[in-house]
Amino acid sequence: MNTQFHPCFSLLAALFMALPTFAQVSHGGYPFWNSPGTNLANPAWPVHRMPGIDLDALRAADAVTDAVKSAPWRFGEEFEVDFGLEDGQWIEINGYAVWRIQIQADGALAMSLRFAEFTVPKGGRMFIWNADRIEFIGGFDHRNMKSWGGLATGLVAGDAVVIELQVPIGLEDGCALRIDQVVHAYRDIAGKAAQEAEALGQARGPYGNSGDCNINVNCPEGATWQCEKRSVALILQGGYAVCTGAMVNNTAQDGAPLFLTANHCLGNTNNWTFVFNHETEGCTGNTGPTNQTVSGAEILVNNSASDFGLLLLDETPPASYDVFYAGWDGTDSENVQSATGIHHPSGDLKKICFEEDAPYHYNAAGAAVWWIDAWEDGVTEGGSSGSPLFDQNHRIIGQLYGGAAACSGSQNNGQFDYYGRMGVSFNNGIADHLDPLNTGIEVLDGYPSAGCVTSFALDMGIGIADAPNGVLCGGGDVSLELTINNFGTNPLTSATIGYTVNGGAQQTVNWNGNLAQYGSTTLTLPAITAEDGTTEVEVTVLSVNGTQDENGFNDAAVVEFTAFVEDTFNFSFELVLDEYGSETTWEIRRLGNVVYSGGPYEDGQDGQVINVPMCLEGGCYILQVDDSYGDGMCCDFGEGSFTIYDPQGDVIYTGGEFTDSDLEQFCTQEMSVDRIRDASIQVSPNPAMASLVVRGAPAGSLVTPTDLLGRCVSEPIRLGSTGGIDTSEWPRGWTLLRIETEVVVHVQRILLR
DSSP: OOOOOHHHHHHHHHHTTTTTTTOOOOOOOOOHHHHSSSOOEEEEEEESOOOOOOHHHHHHHHHHHHOOOOOOOOOOEEEEEEEEESSEEEEEEEEEEEEEEEEEEOOOOOOEEEEEEEEETTTTTTEEEEETTTTTTEOGGGOOOOOOOOOOOOOOSSSSEEEEEETTTGGGGEEEEEEEEEEESSEEEEEEOOOHHHHHHHHHOOOSOOOOOOOOOOSSSGGGGTTTTGGEEEEEETTEEEEEEEEOOOTSSSOEEEEOGGGGOSOOGGOOEEEEEBBBBSSSSSSSSSOOOEEEEEEEEEEETTTTEEEEEEOOOOOOGOOOBBBEEEEEEEOOEEEEEEEGGGGOOOOOEESOOOOOEEEEETTEEESSSSBBBOOOOOOOTEEEEEEESSSSEEEEEEEEEOEEEEEOOOOOEEEEEEHHHHHIIHHHHHOTTTTOOOEOOOOOTTOOOOOOOOOEEESSSOOOOOEEEOEEEEOEEEEEEOSSSSOOOHHHHHEEEEEEEOOEEEEEEEOOOOOEEEEOHHHHHHSSSEEEEEEEEEEEBBBOOSOTTTSEEEEEEEEOOOEEEEEEEEOOOOBBBEEEEEEEEETEEEEEEOOOOSSSOOOOOOEEEEEEESSSEEEEEETTTTTEETTHHHEEEEEEOOOOOOEEEEEEOOEEEEEEEEEESOTTTTSSTTTTTESSSSSBBEEEEEEOOOOEEEEEETTTTBBBSOEEEESSSEEEETTTTOOOEEEEEEEEEEOOEEEEEEEEO
C-alpha cells in the first residue's frame, strides 16, 4: 500500500490506539504498529494481494438473491487462500518475536479472515489491524483457541490488513497459523449509507441495506422492547449475513450462552461470527457497533419439524456486551394476542416489526408454524431468518422460517410470514437444554430481569439472600434472610410466605409494606435449628396483596446447607491466583464426594488471595488442584500457590508448581499406633503385596490407609462383604490402616512389598 503516512496522522492513530474499534472477544494488549521500523509506505513484511472482483456481476447476482427471504445476504466475495507462517516475516520487538503478514484487497470496504489453524502458546497473542492504523481486533491468545483448531474473525475496515503475532522469544515453535479464507467486503455491513439515511431516516432511523419500510429498533415504536433487543444478534459467515438469532434463558438462569436460530440457517457453525448490539444509538443517531462479536458455536439440537436450531456459543458474551437472555413460552397455546419480531434484514442494523392481530397455527413448507397474515408495522427480509417472534408477554414463541413480506417503497407489501413454533420444538429436544433442572416448566421469563418490562400487575419475586456458605461447624441456629422484589406494575403492600424445613409441616410468615415496581426489601425468617447433615429450606409465595401472584415462576426458592454437629475440625484452604485464574479449579473430596470446590476465577488477578474456611468431619480427604492449560500456577505467569492449614494454623501442604493437576491427601487428626485396638479385627496377610483381607469388621466399615506421618496414601474405602482390599496401587513400605466401625476405631500397621 503506497499511502503516505504524515506526522499529524500518526498522532491521530496513537489516540485511536487506546480504543480498539473492534472488540471481538479478546484478551487485551496492543499491536506494535508504532514501533520503530514499521514503515507502512514500504512495509518490510510480505504483502499478498487478492484478485480483483467483478463488482457489476456481483451486484447483478445480488439483485436476484436479495429478493429471496431464505437466501443469506451477501456482502463480500470469498477467496480461498493458503497463507502460513512461512509466508510472513519474523522480527524482534521489545523482547517479543513478532510475525507479520499483510493482505491487500484493493477497493474493499472491510476484510475478514478465517484461520484453518490457530495455535498460540501461553504468553503470545495475535492482532489484526488495518494498514491505516486506525482499527484493530485482538489480542487473541490461547483462550481463543477452538476445539476444531481454527478461528473465524470479525471485520476490519479498509482494503489492507496486517496480521501480527507476538510471542515471547523462544516460543515461536509453539505457534501454528494458517489462513484459508479472505473476505473482500464490497457492501457495507455497518449500514452507513449516509445519503440514504439523510433522505429517509428522519422518521424511522437510517436505512442501510434493508428496505425503507423497516423500523429501527431504537425508534419510539421499540421503546418497550429494549431488553429483548439485547438478546438478538446478526450471524455472519464468510462474505454472507447468514441469518439472525437470539440468546435464550434456561431454568438454571445461569447465563449459559444458548442461541436460538432457524434449522434452515445451519451450516458450519464453527465459522460463524455472532454480532451483538448492531444498531443505531437512537432512532436517527449514529451507527452503533459492529465490533461486539463472538466467534464459533456448537449445534446442540435441531429439527425441521419446527425449523429450529439451538446452539451453544464457544464463548460467553462478556458483560460489556450487556446481553439479555430472552424468555420463552413452550406451551404452544393459541392464546397469543399479538406478536413482535426483532431482526437484522439484509444484514442491516437491528429492526423491529409488529403484528397487532393474533398469529395462528399453520403448516408451511413441511413445518408447524405461526402464521402472520400481514405486519401492521415494519417487515422482515432476507437475513431475518431465524429471528425471534415474541408474544405480548415478551417471550419467544418461534423463529422466522420464511414468507413473502417485504417493503414496497416506504410501506410493507401486506404479505405473510411464518415462524417455526417453540411449542413444537419443545417436544423435539429443545426442552432438554432450556430446562436443564428438569423442572417441567414450559414458560420462562428473560434474564436478567432487572429494569425490564413486565406484563404482570402483581408479580412478586422471592429469593434467599444469606444462605450459609459452606459447612456449619457445631450446628446451632440459622437465620435466613429473604429478598422480596416487586417485578409487577402495581405496588406490593402485603404478602404471605410459607416455608418448610426438610419437607416438614409448612409454616408461614407475613410481610407488610409499600414496594413500588422494581423495588426490593428483605424479611428474616424465624431461626432454624441446623441438624447434623443436610438441611433443606423451601420458601413459597402463598399470596400477594390478598390474592394470587400472577407470575408463579419466581414464587419459590430453595436452599440447602450442611452442618456437622459433633467431631468436627476447622481447617482452611488458601489459594493465591496467578495471572490466568480462568485455568484454575480445585475440589476437596471424601469417599468420592465433593465437600468443597472452587474456580475457575477471573484472569488478570495475579496475587489475589482467596481464603476458604472448612468444617471437616473426622477422616481423610483428597485435595485436587487443576490447571486447564497444563502449566500449573507458578511461576512463569505469576506466583500462584495453594495451602491447606490445620486447626492450629500449621501448614499441612502447600504447592503451586505442577503441570495439569496436583493431588494431595490429608487427614483431620494425627494417626498413631497408640490408638484404640480391637483384637477381634485382623488384617492378613502381613506383609502384603497386591491385596489383603480385613476380618472381624462389619461390611460398611471405613478403612483409611496412611503413611507413618498420617498422610493418606489412598482415598478411604468402605469394606464389602468379603473384607477384601486391592493394595496394588498403594506405595510400598509401612502403612497404617485406620478401621472405623460403629463402635470402635482400630489402627494396625502393615508392610507392603
